[in-house]
Amino acid sequence: MADEKVLIGVIGGSGLYHLDNLTFVKHINPETPWGFPSTPIAICALPSGKKVAFLARHGIGHTIHPSTVPSRANISALKSLGVRAVLAFSAVGSLREEISPGSFILPDQIIDRTKGVRPASFFEGTSIVAHASFGDPFSNKFVNWLESRVKKALDDEGRDVKLFTNKCIVCMEGPQFSTRAESLMYRQWGGDLINMSALPEAKLAREAELSYALVATATDYDAWRPDESSVTAAEVFKTLTQNANTSRHVAATILDEIYEAFAADGGDMLEEVGSMKLSIMPRSVQQNAEDRKKLAYVLPEYFSGDQ
Numbered sequence: 001m002a003d004e005k006v007l008i009g010v011i012g013g014s015g016l017y018h019l020d021n022l023t024f025v026k027h028i029n030p031e032t033p034w035g036f037p038s039t040p041i042a043i044c045a046l047p048s049g050k051k052v053a054f055l056a057r058h059g060i061g062h063t064i065h066p067s068t069v070p071s072r073a074n075i076s077a078l079k080s081l082g083v084r085a086v087l088a089f090s091a092v093g094s095l096r097e098e099i100s101p102g103s104f105i106l107p108d109q110i111i112d113r114t115k116g117v118r119p120a121s122f123f124e125g126t127s128i129v130a131h132a133s134f135g136d137p138f139s140n141k142f143v144n145w146l147e148s149r150v151k152k153a154l155d156d157e158g159r160d161v162k163l164f165t166n167k168c169i170v171c172m173e174g175p176q177f178s179t180r181a182e183s184l185m186y187r188q189w190g191g192d193l194i195n196m197s198a199l200p201e202a203k204l205a206r207e208a209e210l211s212y213a214l215v216a217t218a219t220d221y222d223a224w225r226p227d228e229s230s231v232t233a234a235e236v237f238k239t240l241t242q243n244a245n246t247s248r249h250v251a252a253t254i255l256d257e258i259y260e261a262f263a264a265d266g267g268d269m270l271e272e273v274g275s276m277k278l279s280i281m282p283r284s285v286q287q288n289a290e291d292r293k294k295l296a297y298v299l300p301e302y303f304s305g306d307q
């Protein structure tokens with residue numbers, strides 16, 4: 001029965017540790033080949049009875065640093081539940097005047113400024129080599145589909161929250177915020193937003209063949225404005241609660257429809273499914289049975305059964 005499946009995963013970022021309008025069903029804490037997820041995953045029922053999975057990226061008590069989020073465990077655990085699409089939320093800094101704190105953004109590009117300390121591939125540490133396509137780091141069809149639905153949800157109840165699309169997010173290492181020079185440089189590079197969490201999450205979702213979209217919520221103007229003080233955590237906290245309330249409203253409004261959109265097998269939205277087929281170097285697949293077993297957890301399509 002379709003309602004028994006958990007097709008949609010929601011990842012909550014800073015400030016977003018639960019969703020509204022859901023009935024808690026149970027916690028699941030799968031041990032993946034890459035360890036345990038950030039926190040046990042909450043399986044919740046929408047008012048329609050459809051099930052979704054919710055995961056707080058930094059843990060429920062916000063105890064996990066952006067550089068040590070177990071993204072491989074998070075993404076593979078969601079996939080193991082049957083999830084096809086991930087709706088991720090993130091608190092971001094704005095690199096553009098018009099994107100004022102409180103704005104919502106559906107970015108379509110990423111600049112990687114992480115420092116190589118985060119495991120960014122399921123294939124890392126194995127003898128199997130793969131090169132996923134990542135030119136479009138978010139799932140375009142899902143993002144385009146979301147635009148009108150998120151807009152409508154934001155316009156509800158006179159919330160007056162701006163929505164931006166076609167923006168580029170810089171993902172930096174942290175945990176310290178950027179210098180003024182870095183912030184100005186990111187603007188010159190074409191960055192519109194900045195956070196510490198879009199990667200490797202989006203890369204791993206791509207390797208897992210999941211549809212992945214990010215709802216970015218602006219909390220501050222980072223450090224590029226010459227006559228203003230640079231961002232502090234206290235400034236971020238000021239906007240975090242309001243943004244989280246709005247994020248919960250958006251999720252409660254659109255989750256049912258997202259579920260329907262991804263429910264049909266082979267549906268139009270599943271544009272990532274099959275994308276890894278030609279990304280895995282065929283000779284390397286023959287090499288190591290243990291590695292194949294490990295990868296079968298996240299990509300059973302290619303690694304379960306004898307080669």
Ligand SMILES: CSC[C@H]1O[C@H](OP(=O)(O)O)[C@H](O)[C@@H]1O
Pocket residue numbers: 012013014015057058066089090091092195196197198233236
């Ligand atoms: C609390 S300010 C910096 C912190 O907030 C964002 O977290 P998330 O993306 O999980 O909402 C940002 O990426 C940093 O980790």
Ligand SMILES: Nc1ncnc2[nH]cnc12
Pocket residue numbers: 091092093094172177178194195196219220221222223231236
């Ligand atoms: N200015 C900023 N830089 C990095 N991550 C952030 N998250 C929220 N604001 C941020």
